[in-house]
Amino acid sequence: MSQPADLVINARWIIPVEPANVTLEHHAVAIRGGTIIDLLPQDLARTHYRANRTVSLPDHVLIPGLVNLHGHSPMALMRGIADDLPLMRWLQEAIWPAEGKYVSSTFVREGTLLAIAEMLRGGITTCNEMYFHPDAAAEAFDLLGMRAVIGLTTLEFPTPYACDADDYLRKGLAARDAWNGHPLIDFALAPHAPYTVGDITFARIATLAAELDIPIHMHIHETAQEIADSLAQYGKRPLARLAGLDLLGDNFIGVHAVHLDDSDIELLQRHRCSIAHCPTSNMKLASGIAPVARLLAAEIRTGLGTDGAASNNRLDLFQEIRHASLLAKVSTFDATAVPAHTALRMATLNGAQALGLGDRIGSIETGKAADLCAIALDTFATRPCFNPASHLVHVTGREHVSHVWVAGEIRVDKGNTVLQLNDTELLGFAALWQTRLSN
Incomplete structure (x- = not known):
């Protein structure tokens, strides 16, 4: 007897990510209550499930929804205001002054x-x-129905948001309490960086992370100057300093990790930390190339992030997937570094596991949330297709995304967003803030 399903998606190819290096042909995903209840051949799906709705994707690849392991979303309003500057000048001369003047809850x-x-x-x-x-x-x-882990940003110096580290944490923890239990929203502790946070605050953050069982998300080893400054001030490299403060662990997500030596990699490996690799931002700010091939060889979980639109300037994880693969190859002179399936895993399951969400998202498996993305390979620019995984890394871009679901709810349908706000309203926000930031 057939079983009820809210939705059955039939796709030409499905890359479930787990198990690794697998591409399924002519399979279907059955969904009920926002959860994947089956992954099976299409002919069996037709007899096993009575679907309220069926979506046919005859020229598409279906993959897990992408996980952006590091972002500064509000900085979309600062896209392009401070190009062609290295990190510290970018921060000190452009970003921090603009934030000091304009950042608000609105x-x-x-x-x-x-x-x-x-x-x-x-x-x-x-x-x-x-x-x-x-x-x-x-x-x-919440309004637009996207899953998020929201960092409780912490600094030692004042901003329009908070006056000191205790104030940042107090306000952040209050927000976490207010949203606790939301099905799509989780929280992390987010000390900005070793050069903006002191030892006393780090010690408190380590205690809070253990008590609340949430991740620690912070920039680390982004520039060579950061390393030199830490050695001069503390006599230790930043990761060694953090290890001494008990911050490193399997809940620690280090962002960038461009400048790593053998001792740094050993610390990351021993403490089972995760890394958010942001290749485009690292290139644009001339920070360097993270040693991703070495991180993966050491079995250090590495995901992908866009960083903010002020330092990228796109929130485009397909671009990050391609750059991650190509930079790993050219920097090691090894064409086998970061093959396609590995790059896709970095953009999906690795990021989910780093966030502590690997049991919920990141792969197409029974019992996980139906966070899914379909990519169309139906144009001359995407044909012929001999290897769908390779195509996703080296051929397609975000413009080929046709459908997106979050917890089984459609968010992009045939290339059109299905959101609570329309494009006119969104463009209005952009125009208003462009005028304000231009003055």
């Missing part, structure tokens, strides 16, 4: 809404977020 909410629409349209269903006013960010993710 800025965060409207910038995040703009970013969410861009990310969903590009197949991103989860974002690991780091910025001010986490409550306003949560409102935006």
